[in-house]
Amino acid sequence: MVNVNSLSSVDVGLGKTFLINRTSGRWAVVAHEAMRLLHSTETADAEPRRALLEQLAAKGVFNAPYSPPANLNTLILKVTKKCNYGCKYCYDLEADDAWIDIKLETAMAAIDEALRLAHAPNTGLVHPDLGVILHGGEPTLRFDLIKQIVIEGRRLAKEYGKTVSFSVQSNLSLLNDDMVQFSYENDLAWGVSMDGPPEINDKFRVLHSGRGTYSYFDRALEKYPDFVRKCGVMTTVTSATEDHLLQIARHFRDCGLSVWKWSLFQSLGVARKMAARRSSTPPRRSTPHGTLCATPSRPVSSMVLKSVRCSTT
Numbered sequence: 165m166v167n168v169n170s171l172s173s174v175d176v177g178l179g180k181t182f183l184i185n186r187t188s189g190r191w192a193v194v195a196h197e198a199m200r201l202l203h204s205t206e207t208a209d210a211e212p213r214r215a216l217l218e219q220l221a222a223k224g225v226f227n228a229p230y231s232p233p234a235n236l237n238t239l240i241l242k243v244t245k246k247c248n249y250g251c252k253y254c255y256d257l258e259a260d261d262a263w264i265d266i267k268l269e270t271a272m273a274a275i276d277e278a279l280r281l282a283h284a285p286n287t288g289l290v291h292p293d294l295g296v297i298l299h300g301g302e303p304t305l306r307f308d309l310i311k312q313i314v315i316e317g318r319r320l321a322k323e324y325g326k327t328v329s330f331s332v333q334s335n336l337s338l339l340n341d342d343m344v345q346f347s348y349e350n351d352l353a354w355g356v357s358m359d360g361p362p363e364i365n366d367k368f369r370v371l372h373s374g375r376g377t378y379s380y381f382d383r384a385l386e387k388y389p390d391f392v393r394k395c396g397v398m399t400t401v402t403s404a405t406e407d408h409l410l411q412i413a414r415h416f417r418d419c420g421l422s423v424w425k426w427s428l429f430q431s432l433g434v435a436r437k438m439a440a441r442r443s444s445t446p447p448r449r450s451t452p453h454g455t456l457c458a459t460p461s462r463p464v465s466s467m468v469l470k471s472v473r474c475s476t477t
């Protein structure tokens with residue numbers, strides 16, 4: 165018997181829904197019509213619904229028992245949902261989310277389980293068994309909690325005879341002497357989320373008031389140049405920035421930062437509104453993203469657009 169209640173779904177725009185089995189981590193991207201069928205009790209829908217459920221079951225979205233990942237080496241902990249920024253594309257905060265912080269016991273239970281499962285990849289290079297990324301919202305809003313997690317996590321790793329590294333993904337706006345000193349003393353690495361020079365960064369990365377945020381990065385760089393230059397930069401690439409990647413890379417190089425990574429815009433959380441606005445206007449050009457979109461008139465066989473198990477590595 166299929167248990168539809170074990171699934172959570174998020175409308176990701178463009179006629180698609182992200183569907184995940186909360187127990188197994190198996191997920192699929194399906195057309196809106198598939199979601200209607202899943203919840204339908206109409207007799208006329210019985211056959212297409214059965215076919216859809218069979219298809220999802222075959223992909224493990226239903227009835228797949230929880231099996232711990234065999235190659236876990238990274239744990240992302242959301243320290244807090246709160247953020248002092250109000251980026252227009254923030255994927256993190258859903259409309260009905262509360263601005264909650266993680267409890268220390270929850271964080272430690274997650275690290276404990278991850279340490280039991282983790283082992284360093286066999287690449288010939290030196291890796292910690294487990295890398296813990298302290299994420300948000302803006303995690304430095306709870307730096308008191310971060311200190312406890314890092315100290316306790318290292319103690320726990322020692323008990324397991326394993327190695328653990330900790331890093332913080334931050335906007336750096338609250339960086340202060342205490343954070344810098346603790347990080348040097350406890351080998352805490354940092355990543356900064358930034359989109360490029362002010363005219364690019366401040367398009368989306370803004371305060372709740374709508375004011376741009378580049379000046380906060382500038383202040384941190386001026387006050388703690390050596391510390392900030394060791395941070396890796398993470399840029400969110402959107403249709404507004406995709407044509408400026410070289411300019412962005414050069415900007416961070418000129419700031420003295422040596423590591424630059426990027427990830428693609430995801431239409432989740434607040435960002436869903438942006439995606440919805442874009443999907444109501446003709447696309448500027450066709451993108452690979454657009455090829456995932458299915459229309460409700462498609463047969464069941466094409467309603468499951470993509471499915472994979474959530475990756476933890």
Ligand code: SF4
Binds near residue numbers: 251254300301335357
């Ligand atoms: S994307 Fe912006 S608003 Fe969202 S958590 Fe990061 S800094 Fe905060």
